[in-house]
Amino acid sequence: MSNNGNTVLGILAGTAVGAVLGILFAPDKGSETRRRIADEAAATRDQAARKATELRDSLGHTIASGKESLDHQVESIVSNASYKAEDVISTLEAKLKDLKDRNKNLQKKA
Template sequence: MSNSSNTLIGILAGTAIGATLGILFAPDKGTKTRKKIADEAVHVKDIIADTAVDLKERAASTLEVQKESLDTQIENVVSNVSHKTEDVITTLEQKLKELKAKNKKLQKTA
């Protein structure tokens, strides 16, 4: 996980703990306190769900960018190999032409 994700989770956890402690030490009746805790739990659950969705979207986006980058790199490698192959074939054809010429001279002198 990235530092920003860890920081966000830490802030959310700290907020939830602080709110819960504040409610527990507040001078209210038990029913009101339980209601506040339940409301706060729902609120924190919603925040965590939103954060999870955001993290999932960012991960998917990052994965897509990395996939596109990998595809581009593979295309570049294939292109470079293709050019190198053409260079090797051209060089071999030239060497073959030279060898044929030398062979022809040797056959004439023999």
């Protein structure tokens, strides 16, 4: 994600520098050049704002997707643990029944 942000920043900076240099070396009046620089600055600002919004939305979507995946994994783990606990309880109940039966048999023999 950081690479994409750096790339976008580099493109925007290069565009802005190129536009400003192009305007400064153009054979226009000073007032016209200042107006064009202001227009280019506004356009670059708007483009940067759009890119920032797109990046924020993309990041929000990625976070929401990751949270949904994590919730699903936690639910799966809890469900598996519940089934395993039920299996352990059933096994222990069966062993307890067996021990009780053995104890009864030993008491009858004694």
